[in-house]
Amino acid sequence: MSVTDDLLANAENYAAAFDKGDLPLPPGKKVAVVACMDARLNVYGLLGLSEGDSHVIRNAGGVVTADVRRSLAISQRLLGTQEVVLIHHTDCGMLTFTDDDFKASIQAETGIKPDWAAEAFGDPDDDVRQSVARIKADPFIPRTGHVRGFVYEVETGRLREVKS
Amino acid sequence: MSVTDDLLANAENYAAAFDKGDLPLPPGKKVAVVACMDARLNVYGLLGLSEGDSHVIRNAGGVVTADVRRSLAISQRLLGTQEVVLIHHTDCGMLTFTDDDFKASIQAETGIKPDWAAEAFGDPDDDVRQSVARIKADPFIPRTGHVRGFVYEVETGRLREVKS
Numbered sequence: 001m002s003v004t005d006d007l008l009a010n011a012e013n014y015a016a017a018f019d020k021g022d023l024p025l026p027p028g029k030k031v032a033v034v035a036c037m038d039a040r041l042n043v044y045g046l047l048g049l050s051e052g053d054s055h056v057i058r059n060a061g062g063v064v065t066a067d068v069r070r071s072l073a074i075s076q077r078l079l080g081t082q083e084v085v086l087i088h089h090t091d092c093g094m095l096t097f098t099d100d101d102f103k104a105s106i107q108a109e110t111g112i113k114p115d116w117a118a119e120a121f122g123d124p125d126d127d128v129r130q131s132v133a134r135i136k137a138d139p140f141i142p143r144t145g146h147v148r149g150f151v152y153e154v155e156t157g158r159l160r161e162v163k164s
Numbered sequence: 165m166s167v168t169d170d171l172l173a174n175a176e177n178y179a180a181a182f183d184k185g186d187l188p189l190p191p192g193k194k195v196a197v198v199a200c201m202d203a204r205l206n207v208y209g210l211l212g213l214s215e216g217d218s219h220v221i222r223n224a225g226g227v228v229t230a231d232v233r234r235s236l237a238i239s240q241r242l243l244g245t246q247e248v249v250l251i252h253h254t255d256c257g258m259l260t261f262t263d264d265d266f267k268a269s270i271q272a273e274t275g276i277k278p279d280w281a282a283e284a285f286g287d288p289d290d291d292v293r294q295s296v297a298r299i300k301a302d303p304f305i306p307r308t309g310h311v312r313g314f315v316y317e318v319e320t321g322r323l324r325e326v327k328s
Binding site for chain 2: 027029046
């Protein structure tokens with residue numbers, strides 16, 4: 001039995017109790033959340049989201065990459081979201097390395113240098129501001145008037161707003 | 165009051181009841197979930213995840229893009245995950261357009277053609293296979309022996325495995 005098999009058993013229980021089969025495709029709260037992939041950051045629990053409420057976009061760091069901007073363009077243009085909630089967090093893995101060192105270690109092992117930026121950062125507040133700025137500067141995201149950035153504190157469970 | 169303000173009130177309640185301040189950074193179940201951003205797909209609820217269990221990576225479609233591969237490289241190399249659970253779903257927004265039409269509509273409005281692939285697809289099962297293949301072909305993701313793909317049925321709540 002793998003961990004995946006355990007999760008599939010949980011999914012069978014979820015289906016057995018499922019009663020939300022008629023929810024529409026567009027998010028009911030017209031919001032998209034962009035957050036780090038970190039295991040301790042339970043976006044549904046933290047924000048009190050239910051099925052159907054919000055798009056949830058996550059990657060390593062919660063950094064606004066081209067893929068996040070693609071996802072936000074689709075979210076706003078095709079599915080009607082109007083607000084963005086951006087969440088980084090304390091004790092993030094992205095604080096533990098540098099792009100140069102990480103990519104050099106991969107090159108040393110595989111012989112190939114990654115053709116992407118690893119997007120490590122030194123301060124979560126600063127990187128929230130950087131990520132908000134990237135959203136506001138994107139020419140393909142139409143609604144940037146309600147973009148707010150936060151740092152989630154994994155030690156306390158608190159969500160703290162980052163002032164621009 | 166914006167929707168974001170409502171979600172912040174929920175976050176205050178979460179913090180008030182929070183008792184998980186000592187969880188470690190690496191995911192306890194050593195798994196990374198890659199899923200679509202769709203609002204109806206509650207990854208924590210579906211898979212029975214709790215805080216600390218699993219990385220969660222999400223974008224428009226749950227498509228394996230360069231940013232997802234970056235996130236998986238960080239997840240496996242720096243934070244010890246060993247399995248990948250990939251989830252697309254029925255009634256996906258990515259089934260409702262083509263890359264060419266979407267990008268042409270953006271160009272018509274903004275004067276600029278997006279420099280990214282929108283990653284629309286015609287069949288979720290086929291795109292799960294495509295996404296699994298992209299993970300297995302990536303030279304920077306070290307552990308590809310436990311990568312399994314699924315389609316979540318938004319109508320029934322069921323998670324169906326896609327055979328390769």
